[in-house]
Amino acid sequence: MEDLTVEAPLVLGERSSVMVQVSVGEADERGWRGVRVFGRSGEGGWTRYATGVLSPVVGVPEAVVGVWPPSGAxxxxxxxxxxxxxxxxxxxxxxxxxxxxxxxxxxxxxxxxxxxxxxxxxxxxxxxxxxxxxxxxxxxxxxxxxxxxxxxxxxxxxxxxxxxxxxxxxxxxxxxxxxxxxxxxxxxxxxxxxxxx
Missing domain, CATH: 3.10.129.110 (Polyketide synthase dehydratase)
Structure with missing residues (x-):
């Protein structure tokens, strides 16, 4: 995920339910795709809660070796x-x-x-x-x-x-x-x- 911006908090009540919809766009020439997250409770309208950009997967980093916690911390x-x-x-x-x-x-x-x-x-x-x-x-x-x-x-x-x-x-x-x-x-x-x- 190249970027995700939360635009509003999605509040969940003790006894409520929320429908969530994630929309992923078409890939551009780099393979990047826009993503949007919507939610609604009951019969109300859809609210956009987050927007972002997905990109192709990159390699996995090496394991972190050494003393934990680091010396001197x-x-x-x-x-x-x-x-x-x-x-x-x-x-x-x-x-x-x-x-x-x-x-x-x-x-x-x-x-x-x-x-x-x-x-x-x-x-x-x-x-x-x-x-x-x-x-x-x-x-x-x-x-x-x-x-x-x-x-x-x-x-x-x-x-x-x-x-x-x-x-x-x-x-x-x-x-x-x-x-x-x-x-x-x-x-x-x-x-x-x-x-x-």
Whole structure:
């Protein structure tokens, strides 16, 4: 996936259902295709929630070998993180509380995430709760009050190399000086590549 921009959140109620439609366009000369995601609940009209571009598959990266976490990386405390996030209005249920350890080295962040409980992975390229937990380290550094929670809305250069993961090692690297654009490298606990964003 070359690019995916989430234009609006798709809100699911406790007892509601939403019809989802994914539209994929014709391939251009490079093999790239536009993609659009729509949804609707009940008899209402269709709302566009995301747009993007798909491209042909590229090669799989090499496994990441070496010491984990990297030598010199400093541990970051996570005590009370999900309680602090809840205080800011971000309610993560038990399945979405998978951030287990975080380290920092310079501008890079490293984490271990797991899929808690019986979060089955069947039917997913990567389970949404596991992917979401990989981004929770963005809220971890403050230690006290969570002052800012960043939610991603644009994804680029997405590659999925393995399915069925229930635990991940995550490497987050800022791409620009502001830190607003990041690169995520996701591997399994042995270092084998799972995904890159």
């Amino acid at each position: 400093e541990p970051v405390g996570l005590a009370g993180l999900y309680e602090r996030l809840a205080g800011r209005g971000y309610q993560y249920g038990p399945l979405f509380q998978g951030l287990k350890a975080v380290w920092r080295q310079g501008r890079e962040w490293f984490a271990e995430v797991v899929l808690p409980g019986d979060g089955g992975v069947s039917g997913y390229g990567i389970h949404p709760a596991l992917l979401d937990a990989a981004l929770h380290m963005l809220a971890a550094p403050s230690g006290g009050a969570v002052e800012e929670v960043r939610l991603p809305f644009n994804f680029a250069g997405v590659g999925l190399y393995a399915t069925g993961a229930t635990a991940l090692r995550v490497r987050l690297t800022p791409v620009d000086e502001s830190g607003d654009t990041i690169s995520l490298q996701l591997t399994d606990p042995t270092g084998a590549p799972v995904a890159h964003i």
